[in-house]
Amino acid sequence: MVALRLASFLDGATKTLDVAIYDLRLEASPSATILNSFQAAVKRGVAVRLIFNQDHAQTIPVPPPPEIDWAFVDQLRSAGVQIKPVPGVPDLMHHKYAVRDAGTADAALLTGSTNWTNDSWNREENVMFTVASGEIAADFAANFEGLWEKPIVAISGRISSPWSSLADGSRVRPYFCPGRSLKLVHAMSRSIASAEKRIRVCSPVITSGPILGTLAEVTAQNKIDVAGVYDATQMDEVQHQWASQAGAAWKIAAFHAITTAVRFGGKRSTPYAKGSVHDFMHAKVLVADDYVYAGSFNLSHSGESNAENVIQVESAEVADLCAAYIDRVAARYGGAPVKVA
Template identity: 45%
Template sequence: MNSSIELLTLTDGGQPASRVAAEIAAFLHGARRSLDLALYDVRLETEAGALVLASLLAAHQRGLRVRLMYNVDHPGPIAVPPPPETRPEAIEALPVETRGIAGIPDLMHHKFCVRDGVDVWTGSMNWTEDSWTRQENVVVRVLGADRLAFAFTLAFEELWQRGAVEGTGTVEPRPVELADGITVRPWFTPGHGDALSHRVAKHIGRARKRVRIASPVLTAGPILGTLVEVVNERRCTVVGVVDDTQVDDVFHQWSRNGVSAWKIPLLHTIVERGAFSGKPSTPWAPDGIQDFMHAKVVVCDDVCFVGSFNFSRSGERNAENVVEIHDAVTADALARYVEDVKERYPPATPPDVRADADELAVVDAVRQTTETAGP
């Protein structure tokens, strides 16, 4: 990989918790001045978690400023995303600065760390044992990028000061050129949620070589609409993987919700005509295994989007982050990762649910138009 960008990719059963914990601990140990952590789900009571906890405490003992914020006040069991395992009392018992962020009605869903104001750790991985061992996840570390780190710090400060998700994510997604010439762009929601979905959709629509997608669900309207055009017109190869269990839940929710029922035939078309696999994950339960397909990546030719953001309508409203990376080497690595995960699971199988007949007639007319249109 490039010197400024490092990737860590996880698969279900592909690595021990100790190895992932060691990666986190090494990143934390490298801090010399400060650590700002925004973690949706953090639980460090296991043996591997103890290594991470020891690194946090060691940083505090070295005199570093350590701040940790986490999601609280979750409204109850939902399918996407799964509720956090975090125990606020355990976090608040730590000797570091802590801040619970009210996740009603929208979640503080970040999983990032800013080190010394120059290095950024982000991606889809929560800091829990199941996240490290039973889920597909992607971590991206961008090193020596003070302007990118500054954007993440601003997003952190918004949440830290407000104590709630509403009104945050307003940091402008300005491009940042790294030392080795790679351009990245940080995106934050909910402030730029709609714009982010449209940005991803634009790059999907421009792709002529490949589109690779890993996301638990796909529900953002701009992305669904553009993907339907791409797969119908066969503009490029489309390969993806979703969480089949969570997608089934989404289809059933849509079938009961007239506002979103128009999306049903779009996602059916994408899954059936694109090469999409679905992980048959274990349905969420309070004490159950959390083995979800949890990676959140889109690759469009040589541009990729990676972060905490499910490519969904609810993701637009959460506090999320995405790094847009313009680099062929990174895009190749993430495309291979998506292809590998896709091969691990059977074809996605959307349930047999149907939208209202009037909704279907409108979407069918749109589909026929895209099928006859040129590229």
């Protein structure tokens, strides 16, 4: 299903196709499907470029290191795809997006939390969004161009974008890290603090100070509907690290306060090891009333320094869909049961 959806997006490109992906490791049928789409794009004259993360220097595997399939990359290069690795040291190129035909009437974006690996598509919880907008595609194309010309994570993402209105009346605004990470984190925190109906949190880890602190305050007030899900294995690793840092004690207390006040789901994923199964709770979505934030960004302090992207969507319909998704995932891993109407 995921391979076919992704292939359908790639197959729609007529002029340009720019792909920024953290982890690229496909096998069997999915590999053949995506390779065929890249080959077909080049044959019909599309200019195709690919960047991906190379190397990883995190002290704990959050996010897990990529394991790039270099044989697959070589096949893409042989097919005519332009390739450029981006050094992931000291900070990660953590994007997972594709932009097609930027600058044309048919421009579109595909983004979300989903890496291009078999485990990402079959064993992990992930989300993907398609946005048909010339303005949004142009912002992502500019972000890609910056990394292509200067593949240095630390100087990327310095793009300030206004709201864009889509054909269905919803509004979308992108954020890029690290250049706009503080703006993103504070926008998320403001949305949490000002929510009047509901908050839904879906992230492998919750370690960003402003987000963690604001979420702790809101749950302590117990005035609105709050729920969510995280990866319990990864949060255990994070808390173990916090315990050795004198300045991080408040984060342990805040996280425990949140999960005591609210019944979050926590997935016990397989601990990371090279070559192991990757079955993490990997989706990254925040819902606050009718706002949705979704993309590659874990709600983490380290994510603020990585090359990341988030789209903020203002839409009651999209927010309802995302909240329902988060509730289903949370219920699967010990959260509150899904309410049946």
